[in-house]
Amino acid sequence: MAVENFVQPTIPRFDGHYDHWSMLMENFLRSKEYWHVVESRVTESEQGVVMIDTQKAELEALKLKDLKAMNYLFQAIDRATLETILCKDTSKQIWDSIKRKHQGNTRLKCVEL
Secondary structure (H helix, E strand, O other): OOOOOOOOOOOOOOOOOHHHHHHHHHHHHHHOOOHHHHHOOOOOOOOOOOOOHHHHHHHHHHHHHHHHHHHHHHHHOOHHHHHHOOOOOOHHHHHHHHHHHHHHHHHHHHHHO
């Protein structure tokens, strides 16, 4: 029986270059099957709406994937960036916040060159 050496992919660290990091991080999250929770919002059902057990299980599974995606995002950013997103509750909110803050910087650098 052959033994395969599996190397855990490294989480891309955010270094201030949003476009490069976002491409690597999106690919990483896609490989973990968490990207869909970054693209869409995981929300609770409206009050008063009755959910069947399968819907509850699906929502709980999505929440867990969102938490895992958030964990990877937290590991990818430095403390200063982390402090700017502490009030964000979902991976989508975190992603969008980092994108708003840093994507423009890359575009500006391209224009200046």
